[in-house]
Amino acid sequence: MSPTESTAGAAPAAPASAAPADGGAPAAAIAAREGILEIAGSVRLHHGGALDGLRVAWRIAGPAEAPVVAALGGISAHRRVYSTEPTAPGWWSEVVGPGLALPAESLRVLSFDWLGGSGDTTGPRGGAAFPAISSYDQAELLLRLLNHLGIRSLRAIVGASYGGMVALAFAERYPERVLQLVVISAADRTHPMSTAWRTVQRRTVRFAIDCGRPAEGLKLARALAMATYRSPEEFAARFGGAPRAGDRGFVFPVEEYLVARGEEYAARYQPDGFLCLSESIDLHHVDASRIFTPTVAVGVREDQLVPIGDMRALVARLPHAQLHEMSSVYGHDAFLKEAEQLKPLLARLPGGVR
């Protein structure tokens, strides 16, 4: 293994007492290290096949010697969990950071770009064939990262959505390497209705690839995905207005929103990376009865993708778990938005993360 590293932000993180009274992030730069782990040889994959010369893009941010928490998000997440640089915010900047729900001033936060996605970790490119990726494969990459970085054990994995699936897969396979899980909006397997929505998304992207217009397919898929990420309650409150006449029929307020989100997404992500990770969600299937790591599971009653009943069933099967049910108009996206509701859950991790 010949890692490549860089250091972003030379100053140590500000101590907690320097955080503004309103709980916002301090202006001081975060001590962050980034790198690429290059894995020599071949990595065998859970669903068959193998990948050679695999590269894993990682980032760890926080004070040296602080306990390490892995923070893993949805299939659109990446190694930059939080940042104080406004030009490059992290995907979880509303929840993770100094003074926030996950108090980054006293933790090192580790993450990585997903295998098979659009980031700097190995993924499908240019339409070339790429094997199916399992949440177990992502868990193996995390294990290899821990070995590479000399981290004996994670204080916790806080995983939401796909990241919660990977957290469960990791704890089943490598229980000695993590003390605690926080699993938000992710179960031991996916719900068939949720699979239904994703299969339509994938078929739309494949159809668009066949038509030579992959970005258009990705826009449509993301528009549909956005509807499933949020709740009917939120859409009713935001998009009750009248439609306007467009070039091809009427355009509805919710439609403009979804199209805008689809266009943003298609500008940043690759269609084949989306296909790979979307399928990986649907292939996720761990054995909850073999996951002995203490787990706080967080379910959202309005989540259309991971129904609260599936979170209850997960916790019933996990030997050492408690379920916290919350309500949020953000539905599946609650983990990105509900910092106040998550704060007591993240602060009370057994052993304490602070």
Place this chain on the structure above:
Amino acid sequence: MSPTESTAGAAPAAPASAAPADGGAPAAAIAAREGILEIAGSVRLHHGGALDGLRVAWRIAGPAEAPVVAALGGISAHRRVYSTEPTAPGWWSEVVGPGLALPAESLRVLSFDWLGGSGDTTGPRGGAAFPAISSYDQAELLLRLLNHLGIRSLRAIVGASYGGMVALAFAERYPERVLQLVVISAADRTHPMSTAWRTVQRRTVRFAIDCGRPAEGLKLARALAMATYRSPEEFAARFGGAPRAGDRGFVFPVEEYLVARGEEYAARYQPDGFLCLSESIDLHHVDASRIFTPTVAVGVREDQLVPIGDMRALVARLPHAQLHEMSSVYGHDAFLKEAEQLKPLLARLPGGVR
């Protein structure tokens, strides 16, 4: 107006006493008349524009002189509500017919092909521009049909999904022409989440038209629509099995189901007819406070397209309405499937349809 008529089935419907004890339909043919109403001159449309030479394909089935009930279904419904010919079943054959929940042996059941759809009523063809169609426009066609057929007043309109929207629009505009409404899974306006799913469907179809493969777009749109028509509970019960390896990644059981439904649909319906009627649903917006016709509203708790809260809000605004809430794993499709639950509601129409 120069109507064209045909008569299907010469024998009168069997009397109720001739129905099999199990409640199934008798073998006797139904007395049915079909025709095309050709409207001379121009019909002005609710959202602007007008249509010339409009043709309306209608059907009325049941004993002569019996009270007339209009039965109106979703955007895929058509004039053939029920039939005893197994080669051409009606779209509501599980609910409407001699001895069934809506007891057709003592009623004449009227319906018509939707304006703007894929049937024999005027609709968009071959990609030519076609105006936006309102539920009020469909209501006006029904009024013209009553005038043409010499029906002074409908005993009831039983409308489900889009047909329920048209029933509400009709009662607001022409209260003297109908005594009673039964409105199943349809509110005074559509829910923005429901609009979200349909706008993605329409954009997928338009994209496929642009790519020269309209049927492929219609398949994808129908696959998505089917997921919204049913409930997570049904899909969880039916599609929990393992995926199989396909040519382009894994294929999931729910995916095979949705694709099959999409292919069936694309073989029978026109993309531009789908676009027109799908948009018409989202444009639907009636003033419930001005609908004085006594109404039985039926809401399904598992309906993803018409949330039960919207049915409650509708009934709160209607001056003379009662709400019946039911549960069904068929979700929005409950009106097609739950004959036993609908039976007491359809039998107790004030004034009695029997």
